[in-house]
Amino acid sequence: MPVHPRLHGQAPRARRPAPDPDRLRHPRRGPGRSVVVRVEHADVVVVGGGAAGLSAALAAVEACAAAGRDDAVVALVSKVYPMRSHTVAAEGGAAGVVPGGEDTLDQHVADTLAGGAGLSHPDAVRYVVERAAGELARLERLGMPWSRTAEGRPAVRRFGGMSRPRTWFAADKTGFHLLHTLFQTTLRERSIRRYDEHVVLDLLLTAEREARGIVGYDQQRGEVVVVLAPAVVLATGGYARAWGTSTNAGIVTGDGLSMALRAGLPLRDLEMVQVHPTCLPGSGLLITEAARGEGGVLVDATGQRYLADYGLGPVTPVGAPEPRRMELGPRDKLSQAFWHAERDGRTVPTRDGGVVHLDLRHLGKAVIDERLPLVSGLARRFAGVDPVHEPVPVRPAAHYTMGGIVTTASGQVLDDAGRPVDGLFAAGECASTGLHGANRLGSNSLVETLVVGREAGLAAAGVAGSRAPAQGTELVDHARDLADTRLAMRGRGTEPPAPLRKELGRVLDADVGIFRDADGLARASATLDDLHARFQDVRVADTADVLNTDWAQVLELGAMLTVARGAVAAAVARTESRGAHQRLDHPQTDDVARHSLVTLDPAGETHVRLVPVEGAGTAIGADIGTDIDTAVGTPGGTAVGTTQGDA
Numbered sequence: 112m113p114v115h116p117r118l119h120g121q122a123p124r125a126r127r128p129a130p131d132p133d134r135l136r137h138p139r140r141g142p143g144r145s146v147v148v149r150v151e152h153a154d155v156v157v158v159g160g161g162a163a164g165l166s167a168a169l170a171a172v173e174a175c176a177a178a179g180r181d182d183a184v185v186a187l188v189s190k191v192y193p194m195r196s197h198t199v200a201a202e203g204g205a206a207g208v209v210p211g212g213e214d215t216l217d218q219h220v221a222d223t224l225a226g227g228a229g230l231s232h233p234d235a236v237r238y239v240v241e242r243a244a245g246e247l248a249r250l251e252r253l254g255m256p257w258s259r260t261a262e263g264r265p266a267v268r269r270f271g272g273m274s275r276p277r278t279w280f281a282a283d284k285t286g287f288h289l290l291h292t293l294f295q296t297t298l299r300e301r302s303i304r305r306y307d308e309h310v311v312l313d314l315l316l317t318a319e320r321e322a323r324g325i326v327g328y329d330q331q332r333g334e335v336v337v338v339l340a341p342a343v344v345l346a347t348g349g350y351a352r353a354w355g356t357s358t359n360a361g362i363v364t365g366d367g368l369s370m371a372l373r374a375g376l377p378l379r380d381l382e383m384v385q386v387h388p389t390c391l392p393g394s395g396l397l398i399t400e401a402a403r404g405e406g407g408v409l410v411d412a413t414g415q416r417y418l419a420d421y422g423l424g425p426v427t428p429v430g431a432p433e434p435r436r437m438e439l440g441p442r443d444k445l446s447q448a449f450w451h452a453e454r455d456g457r458t459v460p461t462r463d464g465g466v467v468h469l470d471l472r473h474l475g476k477a478v479i480d481e482r483l484p485l486v487s488g489l490a491r492r493f494a495g496v497d498p499v500h501e502p503v504p505v506r507p508a509a510h511y512t513m514g515g516i517v518t519t520a521s522g523q524v525l526d527d528a529g530r531p532v533d534g535l536f537a538a539g540e541c542a543s544t545g546l547h548g549a550n551r552l553g554s555n556s557l558v559e560t561l562v563v564g565r566e567a568g569l570a571a572a573g574v575a576g577s578r579a580p581a582q583g584t585e586l587v588d589h590a591r592d593l594a595d596t597r598l599a600m601r602g603r604g605t606e607p608p609a610p611l612r613k614e615l616g617r618v619l620d621a622d623v624g625i626f627r628d629a630d631g632l633a634r635a636s637a638t639l640d641d642l643h644a645r646f647q648d649v650r651v652a653d654t655a656d657v658l659n660t661d662w663a664q665v666l667e668l669g670a671m672l673t674v675a676r677g678a679v680a681a682a683v684a685r686t687e688s689r690g691a692h693q694r695l696d697h698p699q700t701d702d703v704a705r706h707s708l709v710t711l712d713p714a715g716e717t718h719v720r721l722v723p724v725e726g727a728g729t730a731i732g733a734d735i736g737t738d739i740d741t742a743v744g745t746p747g748g749t750a751v752g753t754t755q756g757d758a
């Protein structure tokens with residue numbers, strides 16, 4: 112029986128129009144080397160094989176088929192095999208109001224807005240909330256094994272900041288099952304052409320800022336690949352791995368955000384980085400909020416439930432969690448409580464910093480085994496404790512990035528004047544849709560990847576159906592230049608990247624964490640300037656054409672540096688405390704909530720503006736506030752003229 116090549120990650124199959132016969136050869140900088148540029152065409156390019164990207168790809172295929180475009184091609188590009196995307200690590204679940212229960216859409220909207228601390232867009236919140244249960248049910252039809260009640264309804268659990276239990280879950284391996292469900296569905300779609308282990312280097316936009324595809328690098332073949340398409344969906348995930356102590360996988364490096372910045376597009380609220388309160392010391396591995404939703408309690412070095420002393424009381428009975436109190440308070444408040452407890456000498460010192468203890472013992476082995484098997488295994492393997500018999504040491508770690516590429520609620524990317532960028536969409540953690548505001552509620556992210564991913568895919572297919580196939584030697588020439596610049600990094604430089612990477616994580620942990628102040632942010636800014644300067648001469652020792660992970664990791668480091676500099680600049684500009692951004696020197700919350708917008712100018716300087724919060728899907732609004740030149744950034748222009756790398 113013939114085996115479909117996509118199932119084995121083999122070469123993409125030919126389509127209409129066939130991959131260009133003229134595989135362009137051009138000299139790579141360096142003695143006597145040359146590199147192949149493969150030019151291919153698609154109707155839609157989706158960058159990212161996580162939940163948002165797979166949702167977008169499936170929706171695009173569906174929309175093309177509904178329009179009778181059965182020969183459409185949806186290119187799905189991922190720097191890792193899709194099942195290794197970070198979504199696979201999600202634990203606790205996805206929020207959605209189960210129809211017919213006590214919960215209501217209005218309550219889900221109200222809880223999300225309360226968490227967002229003034230930066231959520233009410234229309235965007237309602238947009239996602241209204242579609243949430245529908246997407247969770249769609250997943251079930253595709254095979255998602257949601258945990259169920261004895262009556263056969265979807266089981267839901269409490270998460271922090273929720274007034275009602277509404278988190279659908281599959282034990283504590285929700286992301287694993289969710290990604291499998293989406294991925295296995297993509298396997299049966301012949302229209303999806305996979306580009307696994309292809310590192311996207313940049314977006315291709317015209318001078319008028321219309322999306323025309325991407326330029327990437329095929330790590331398996333050692334070839335530059337240009338995929339031309341009239342619509343592109345960015346679903347590249349967040350940037351929380353830039354912090355030294357993080358729950359995120361090594362691949363969560365803000366690549367898509369740095370591409371957007373280089374294309375002259377704004378990034379919103381980059382300083383809003385959620386620190387999760389319960390992670391394993393050292394590794395940063397997440398102990399999901401579901402553990403507290405099931406009834407786990409947090410105790411200090413003396414065994415006392417300390418949260419009531421830091422504004423999260425009154426104390427609830429052990430094993431009977433109540434909405435928004437104690438262990439089920441919002442994440443930012445729990446992380447802040449830890450910070451205070453540590454300064455008050457109430458944590459247990461370890462070589463990886465102070466810890467408090469998450470006590471699950473009263474839940475009993477049966478509940479822990481059924482509801483929390485993953486965290487139980489993590490605690491045993493990485494902390495050497497069995498939660499059935501011992502409390503688990505935990506401390507905060509960087510976890511989720513609320514900020515990102517500015518989009519409407521349905522994923523249409525907006526430029527710095529609030530105008531739609533033709534053919535460009537973003538979804539998932541790389542996008543700032545207006546849902547999460549200044550602090551995401553746990554389990555609202557997975558559902559956002561599904562809802563916005565799908566809408567972005569549908570819209571992208573619509574754009575593709577109304578445009579001529581993307582063409583143009585100018586674009587290909589530009590792509591070739593972009594790739595050439597990046598490839599020229601190989602075998603050059605004197606600065607080893609590892610110390611730069613380590614210092615980036617250290618300074619973000621130290622000075623851009625749970626609480627910030629002007630002195631710390633100035634230190635972070637100066638350190639990032641120094642790292643930026645040293646990065647210009649970064650050493651890429653490996654010169655191999657194939658599977659050159661040394662080079663790929665340097666590209667990721669560049670993306671992290673670029674985005675981190677934007678985050679620090681935005682944190683400097685926001686002289687107030689709101690949600691995940693708490694300033695010791697500015698404890699007040701401004702009466703008027705404003706977004707920060709970071710841009711790079713053609714000279715590569717970083718600018719920050721503070722602009723008013725408006726309704727979902729509207730223009731960004733007029734500049735009413737601070738304009739800070741950080742006098743740093745990426746040399747290079749915008750759109751087609753952008754030729755430089757990160758940092």
Ligand SMILES: Cc1cc2nc3c(=O)[nH]c(=O)nc-3n(C[C@H](O)[C@H](O)[C@H](O)COP(=O)(O)OP(=O)(O)OC[C@H]3O[C@@H](n4cnc5c(N)ncnc54)[C@H](O)[C@@H]3O)c2cc1C
Pocket residue numbers: 158159160161162163164188189190191193196197198199200201202203204205206285286309310311312346347348349358359360362363366367397510511538539540541553554555556557558560
């Ligand atoms: C440990 C952990 C647990 C979590 N648990 C929950 C939870 O229970 N509920 C919840 O709602 N949220 C949870 N979250 C958050 C949620 O999992 C993520 O926000 C979400 O999965 C992000 O999905 P995504 O599709 O946007 O990105 P990802 O899953 O990160 O996928 C990004 C994709 O982009 C690709 N990519 C990136 N850069 C490039 C490039 N340059 N070239 C090519 N491809 C590229 C990657 O290969 C990958 O396929 C959790 C997060 C963590 C860290």
